[in-house]
Amino acid sequence: MHTSFPKLPMFENRLVKVFRHLRKTARRQNITCYRVYDDDIPEFPFSIEVYEQCVYMAEYQRRHHMEEEEHDAWLEACIEVVANVLETPPENIFLKQRQRKQNRQAQYEKLSFERHEMVVQEAGLKFKVNLSDYLDTGLFLDHRITRGMVRDEAAGKQVLNLFCYTGSFSVYAAAGGASGVTSVDLSKTYLAWAEENMRLNGFDMQPHHFVHADVLQYLDTLAPATFDLVIVDPPTFSNSKRMKDFLDIQRDHVSLLNKVLQATKPGGVVYFSNNYRRFTLEAGQLNASSIKDITGQTMPFDFQQKMVRKCYRIEK
Template sequence: MFDPSKLQMLENRLVKVFKHLRKTARRQNITCYRVYDDDIPEFPFSIELYEDHIYVAEYQRQHGMEEEEHENWLDSSLGVISRVLEVPLEKIFVKQRQRKASRQEQYEKLSFESHEMTVQEAGLSFKVNLSDYLDTGLFLDHRITRGMVRDAAAGKKVLNLFCYTGSFSVYAAAGGASQVTSVDLSKTYLAWAEENMRLNGFDVAKHRFVHADVLQYLDTLPEEEFDLVVLDPPTFSNSKRMKEFLDIQRDHVSILNKVLSATKPGGVIYFSNNYRRFVLDSDRILAAEIKDITAQTMPFDFQQKLIRKCYKITR
């Protein structure tokens, strides 16, 4: 049942966290960040600010409300969000998501009216879509990791696997990479990655955009080809277009060893994934050094919610 008196809990929480996060974001010159993530059980949202717009994802759960009551609850909640975050209702976009959506499901198109905008991050431009997919096109939790890639990319051949919309590719190009190869199974996301490259003034002819099933593509890679690799796979994927079913806990050793073989000696792989119970089987990975960099890549707006693991692996 919807209890309107509980809206005060949401308001109090948002007032408290937003005051603190907005200060930090302004100090760091960050305009896209997460404000709230399922902090109160009665309000199972993720709320992200994209400059002057808000993206709200409602996690699916058994709420016991009739449809009309749920609509009233959602409208009332959005009213609170709009007021506290000082963003008009017409600039708030809402999605409903399952807690355990595979990345492939997350990427299915949801609606046909598109709200696209260009946002800034660290002096770079990215197209985001607030209306059509379960994710906007920019994973905010990798802000720091992207910066690490930019800092390391000068003169390097970079490989970005499961590249999604190519934000890591843009950062690598911005860091002076000699060539960036971006690989994804989705033509939509590869085209988006190219668009992001062009938005930032990079010559897409200098870089490679490969439409492929990554698991099969790994078997075609020459040895010792790349200096720097970004590997951010889904936890599970059983897309009809994939030849094999991907399970990152089961498959990470074989994937990483194939990637290491395509990496030059001394080259680096940034590997991350979102599986909460993930355990790295480091003894079977043929690397010179493996560092868990999860904590140092966690931005200020994700501090309370450890949502992924991240490693720096050196060949």
């Protein structure tokens, strides 16, 4: 243990405690990708996730009052702790540094050119993750339960996945027997990744479509009552150069969701989620027959007390 960093044992003790508990639960539920730690101790501002035999570790940017060399030594000491506690060789630990406040666009910029891609399993399905090049790995672990709900409801349905990112909801919908899944995203990179995830699972690609478009403009092109099941998981803010309008989810969610509901068949279901901490749903302004806040029931064991996102099940 590095004596030059006296608070390191505090980090180690926390990690030992949470990992022991979470690993048991993960094994019991047959889950191989899960979050272990998220900013639990302010002096150790990391998010740490297990992806099968690898560990993904992101450092949130904070003022740490260390010189660069000292900070590097501190990081190395932290990685050593993580390697020991999580029983993972250091070369299987991938470290990223991220800003605390940012739009989703910045979050998705490519960070480096070393590539570490691997295929992981979740609920018997395969997903490509990238632990080295982007700030996010390609699989949002907090939506594991929500994805299961989509799979349970998808049989025989036309499914629309908006802001589809790498298509994990699309894969679950196809696995649930959807008659067709349309995945829409503004990023060609993520759309290609979504298609790759679908192919990895051996689905017949014929009924599935991948649409490169600005979601808001795309919704205007849809005939009313086209889809039975819709997933909407937008960024909190987006001002991508390719987007016609600047998206602010608090300000724009009513018009966005009413457009979605217009494209949804009567009795159809919309799963809507977002990460804005102070988000409030203007339920009274939505053209819906029922709205349920399912944030609590979609919160996986490894995100309890740590999760800021909201999730709703909206019926037309």
